[in-house]
Amino acid sequence: MNVRCDELRATDLARGHSLPSEAMTLQPYWWMAAPRDTEISDALPAQTDVAIVGSGFTGLSAALTLLKRGRSVVVLERDVPGFGASTRNGGQIGSGNQKFRVKKLIELRGRRKAEELLREGTRMLDYIEHLISSENIECYFQRCGRFRGAMHPSHFEAMARDMEDLKSVAGVESFMVPKSEQHSEIGSDAFFGGSVLPNDASLHPGLYHQGLIDKVRSAGGVIVGHAEVFSIDETPEGFTVKTAKGDLRCRETIIATNGYTGGVVPELQRRIVPIGSALIATDEIPETLLAKLLPKNRVYGNTNRVFYYYRRAPSERRIIWGGRVGRLVDRASPSAFRHLARDMLHVFPELSDVKVTHGWDGLIGYTFDEVPHLGRTRQGIHYALGYCGTGVSRATYFGNKIALRLLGDPDGRTAFDDLTFPSFPLHPIAKHAVPVVETWYRVRDAMQK
Numbered sequence: 001m002n003v004r005c006d007e008l009r010a011t012d013l014a015r016g017h018s019l020p021s022e023a024m025t026l027q028p029y030w031w032m033a034a035p036r037d038t039e040i041s042d043a044l045p046a047q048t049d050v051a052i053v054g055s056g057f058t059g060l061s062a063a064l065t066l067l068k069r070g071r072s073v074v075v076l077e078r079d080v081p082g083f084g085a086s087t088r089n090g091g092q093i094g095s096g097n098q099k100f101r102v103k104k105l106i107e108l109r110g111r112r113k114a115e116e117l118l119r120e121g122t123r124m125l126d127y128i129e130h131l132i133s134s135e136n137i138e139c140y141f142q143r144c145g146r147f148r149g150a151m152h153p154s155h156f157e158a159m160a161r162d163m164e165d166l167k168s169v170a171g172v173e174s175f176m177v178p179k180s181e182q183h184s185e186i187g188s189d190a191f192f193g194g195s196v197l198p199n200d201a202s203l204h205p206g207l208y209h210q211g212l213i214d215k216v217r218s219a220g221g222v223i224v225g226h227a228e229v230f231s232i233d234e235t236p237e238g239f240t241v242k243t244a245k246g247d248l249r250c251r252e253t254i255i256a257t258n259g260y261t262g263g264v265v266p267e268l269q270r271r272i273v274p275i276g277s278a279l280i281a282t283d284e285i286p287e288t289l290l291a292k293l294l295p296k297n298r299v300y301g302n303t304n305r306v307f308y309y310y311r312r313a314p315s316e317r318r319i320i321w322g323g324r325v326g327r328l329v330d331r332a333s334p335s336a337f338r339h340l341a342r343d344m345l346h347v348f349p350e351l352s353d354v355k356v357t358h359g360w361d362g363l364i365g366y367t368f369d370e371v372p373h374l375g376r377t378r379q380g381i382h383y384a385l386g387y388c389g390t391g392v393s394r395a396t397y398f399g400n401k402i403a404l405r406l407l408g409d410p411d412g413r414t415a416f417d418d419l420t421f422p423s424f425p426l427h428p429i430a431k432h433a434v435p436v437v438e439t440w441y442r443v444r445d446a447m448q449k
């Protein structure tokens with residue numbers, strides 16, 4: 001098939017087997033407004049107070065906190081700054097409270113700990129809002145609310161009970177929308193009603209990341225692209241960080257590599273499994289149609305274990321649709337995104353003739369216990385990672401907290417500090433078992449429909 005990037009319809013993509021790579025732009029849609037160019041890269045100095053590995057939200061948020069406290073900081077990035085998940089995500093911001101049902105969390109951690117973790121999740125959302133407004137970062141942050149569609153009547157009932165628990169344990173507001181009224185929330189009959197968390201939010205990840213880069217640099221921070229870190233060795237004064245651009249001496253280091261964590265610190269690598277997530281962006285859609293499909297302009301998801309998520313782009317009339325990565329297909333081909341188009345057309349059949357312009361993916365960092373972790377290794381290296389796919393607010397917040405901990409500030413304390421950070425049993429196998437586990441979850445999702 002010979003299809004140009006300005007003419008690939010959603011229905012062609014959903015059917016597509018051997019689409020040519022030029023049928024769509026295989027780069028994050030967000031990079032159009034915030035290009036990843038080499039200008040956001042500085043020269044490597046010989047020394048600094050703190051070296052941070054990874055230039056996403058965690059690394060930049062930590063850098064900003066440290067710079068404001070008078071520390072010199074160098075952020076080291078393997079690729080162009082912002083190459084990782086922070087400029088590739090869906091821009092949906094929650095408190096991370098949707099990972100576990102509240103009852104499950106209480107079973108696992110006890111009521112007091114569950115309450116502390118859930119309340120801290122809400123503070124993460126408040127923190128990112130505060131940071132964006134106090135730093136004047138223009139990135140379309142909006143408390144738009146989240147609608148989660150039930151994929152089965154039993155999911156609706158379970159969600160209703162969970163929302164009540166969330167209110168009683170952590171004070172989180174929400175309301176349920178029955179199927180008979182769901183057109184007030186979504187122009188689709190694909191769901192059996194849903195829940196709304198009105199305080200959840202959205203932003204443009206590319207612009208938010210660019211805003212953080214600008215703030216870090218104007219506070220005197222140095223951000224070095226194409227400076228892969230190979231090793232971190234202890235010295236009497238601190239550490240020597242060996243990078244692709246030379247050595248950097250520093251007193252302290254922070255690892256902020258989340259789903260892109262490699263073997264620089266093996267004890268962290270064993271604790272993170274990278275999982276792919278992918279998105280597509282449509283071309284502009286007529287306003288009347290968009291207003292019918294997404295009347296409240298919220299962020300959206302569903303109740304499946306392997307779920308999809310979607311929203312309107314902040315300044316354009318496009319839909320951004322995300323989900324798992326394609327399996328058994330060439331990841332550099334538009335065909336790798338066809339399952340996303342299929343899911344989108346299942347929910348919104350009206351979009352069949354709408355063009356799909358962008359497709360991209362990225363890595364999220366999963367932990368064995370499905371909670372994020374921050375702390376210090378035996379060697380004295382600080383880290384904050386493992387956001388399990390809900391990292392926009394968590395990474396920003398953890399970056400700030402790990403920086404405060406490094407400074408010895410008691411405000412760096414979190415409810416996550418005393419959690420053991422388990423490694424994956426048989427990590428190399430766990431890494432490769434992800435598609436198997438995901439397929440099993442999809443089968444279970446399908447059986448429940």
Ligand SMILES: Cc1cc2nc3c(=O)[nH]c(=O)nc-3n(C[C@H](O)[C@H](O)[C@H](O)COP(=O)(O)OP(=O)(O)OC[C@H]3O[C@@H](n4cnc5c(N)ncnc54)[C@H](O)[C@@H]3O)c2cc1C
Nearest residue numbers: 054056057058078084085086089090092229362390391392
């Ligand atoms: C497709 C997708 C959709 C998502 N959607 C959402 C969403 O809607 N809402 C939400 O809350 N979360 C979402 N997430 C998760 C969220 O984006 C991440 O949790 C968050 O951005 C993690 O930020 P980070 O700074 O910790 O890591 P990243 O932004 O991933 O940055 C890590 C960086 O470390 C660099 N690095 C790795 N190793 C080295 C090394 N040795 N030397 C130098 N640099 C190195 C990498 O190149 C990378 O740039 C999504 C993630 C993906 C991939």
